[in-house]
Amino acid sequence: MTVGDLGEFGVVNRITGRLPQGAAVMLGPGDDAAVIGASDGRVVVSTDVLIERRHFRRDWSSGYDVGRKAAAQNLSDVAAMGAVPTAVVVGLGIPADLPLAWLDDLTDGFRDECAVVGASVAGGDVTKCDLVVIGVTALGDLRGRAPVKRSGARPGQVVAVAGRLGYAAAGWALLESGVPIGPVLEEAVAAHRRPAPPYAMGPEAAELGASAMLDVSDGLLQDLGHIAEASGVRVELDPRAFTVGEPVAVAAKELGADPLEWVLTGGEDHALAAVFPPDVRLPPSWQVVGRVVEGEGVVVHGREIGRRGWDHFR
Template identity: 60%
Template sequence: MKGTVGELGEFGLIRALTSRLTTTPAVRLGPGDDAAVVAAPDRRVVATTDVLIEGRHFRRDWSTAYDVGRKSAAQNLADVAAMGAVPTALLLGLVVPAELSATWPVELMDGLRDECQVAGAAVVGGDVVRGETITVAITALGDLRNREPVTRSGARPGDVVAVTGWLGWSAAGYAVLSRGFRSPRAFVEAHRRPEPPYHAGPAAAELGATAMTDVSDGLVADLGHIATASGVCIDVKSGDLDVPAQMTDIGQAVGVDPLQWVLTGGEDHAIVATFPQGTKLPARWRVIGRVDKAVGTPQVTVDGAPWDKAGGWDHFGGK
C-alpha cells in the first residue's frame, strides 16, 4: 500500500479497507450503503462498544497495526461472548492522521477481519475521519440463540466461581515490554494479541451460568462488578489460580508478585462466571472461588481478606 492516508483520500481509503473484508451468511448487507444489515435470528441483538486510543491503549512501537486490529476486535467480541451470545458483526469508527501511511489502517483492518473470523463474525461497516490521534472505536454485535443473556447480576450465595482463558499474561507481557525487553515471547504476544475463549461464553450460558463477564479490568475488579450487581460477596482461593512457572520467573526478575498480574491484570479477556454448585464444567474451566452472602458491602476477597494491592484500571485516574 503506497502513500499516505491523505494522498489516498477518504473514498480511496474506504475502498482499500473494504477490499480486505470477508463475509459470513449473517451479513445481509455489508459496507457501502447508509448502514449494514445483519441477521439477528434471536429477535434480539447484543451490542457493545469500546474505544482505543494510541498512546493510551496501544503503542505503535510495541504493536503492529495488525495486532491493534486483533486486540481491539477481541475486546469487543469478548464482551458479546460474555453475555452468552455468539458474535456476528463488527463496525469500525477510525480516526487517522492524514500523514499516516495507508498501510497502517489496511493492516488494522486485516487484524479486525481475522479476529472476527476466529469468533465467527465479520466487519460490516464503518467510518473513517481525519484527526491528530489514531483512535479505533469498535462496536460488536451478537446473537443470543434463544438463551437469556447472562448478566453480572445473577450470582447467588453458594454458586461456584469459575474461569476459562488466560489471566495475567497480558499484564506480565506489559511488564516485560515496559522494561525494554521483547521476551519471553509468549507473554509479549499475549499482551499484543489476546485470545479470548469466545466459544466459552455461549457454552457457559447453556450450562446455566448465573452471572458472567470477561476479564478486561482485572479479575478482582471484574468479579467486583459481579459482586456489586448481584449483591453478594465473592471469595477467590489464590491457590486455585494458575500461575505458570515462567510467570513466576518474570515476577522474580522484575520484582513483582505474579499473583498480582493474575488477580489484577486486564486485557486477556478471560471469561469468568458463576454457576450453581454441582454444575459439571468442561475441562478448561477452573473453579477458583465461591459466592457468599454479602455481609455489609458486596465485595471480593482473596483467601478471605480484601486484596489491598493496587488493582483494576480507571481510565481517568489510571490507578
C-alpha cells in the same frame, strides 16, 4: 503511500475491499447503514474505544496486532453475555501521514480476529485525526438463550474462570521495563499485543447454566467486584486455585514482581469469569477459583481486597 495520498473515499474503498462478509450480514458496506440478521430477533450490542498512546503504542504493536486486539476486546464482551458474535462496525480516526501498509495491516487484523468467531466487519466510518483512534461496536446473537448478566450470582454457587490471566499485564510490564525478551517471555508480550479470548466458552457457560458472567478486561478482582455489587453478594477467592503460567512466573522473577498480583489485578487478557450452580460438572476449560457467599465485595483467602485493576480516571 499514505492515507492522505488516497483521500477519504479511496481509504474507505481500500478497507472494504479487504473485508469478506459472513452469513449474518444481510447488507454490508456501501449504504448508509448495514443490516445484520439475528436468529431470535434480539441483538447483543457492545462498544469500546481505543486511543493511541493510551491503549496501544505503534512502536510496540503492529497495525495487525492493534486490529486483532481492538476486535478481540469487543467480541469478548459479546461472548460474555452468552452470545455468538456476528459483526462489528468500526469508527476510525487516522493521521493523514499514516502509511497505507499500516492501515492494511490494521484491516487484516480486524478481519482475521472476526474470522475466529465467524463474524464480519460490516461497515464503519473514517476521519482525519492527530492520533489513531478506533471505536468498535460489536453485535451478537443469543440464539434463543437468555443473556447471562452480572446480577445473577447467589450464595452457594461457585466462581470459575476460562482463559489466561496475568499474561497481558506481564507483557506490558516487560515492554515498559525494556528488558531483553527471550522465547518464554515473548508469549507474555504477545498476549499484551494480541489477546486470545476464550470466545466459545461464553455460549458454553450459558448452556451449562451460568447465572452471572463477564469479560475480565480490567483485572479479575475489579471485574468480579461488579458481579458482587450487581448481585448483592460476596465473592471469596482461593489464591491456591489459580494457575500461574510459565511466562508470567518467569517475567515476575525477571522484574522482581508478584505473579499472583498480575493474575488477580492485570487486565486485557479478556478471560471469562462466571458463576455456576455448585452441582454443575464443568469441563476442563473452566477452573473453579472461588465461591459466592452472603455479604459484599471480593476477598482473597479471607482478606478484604479493594477493587484493584485498571481505571481510566484513577
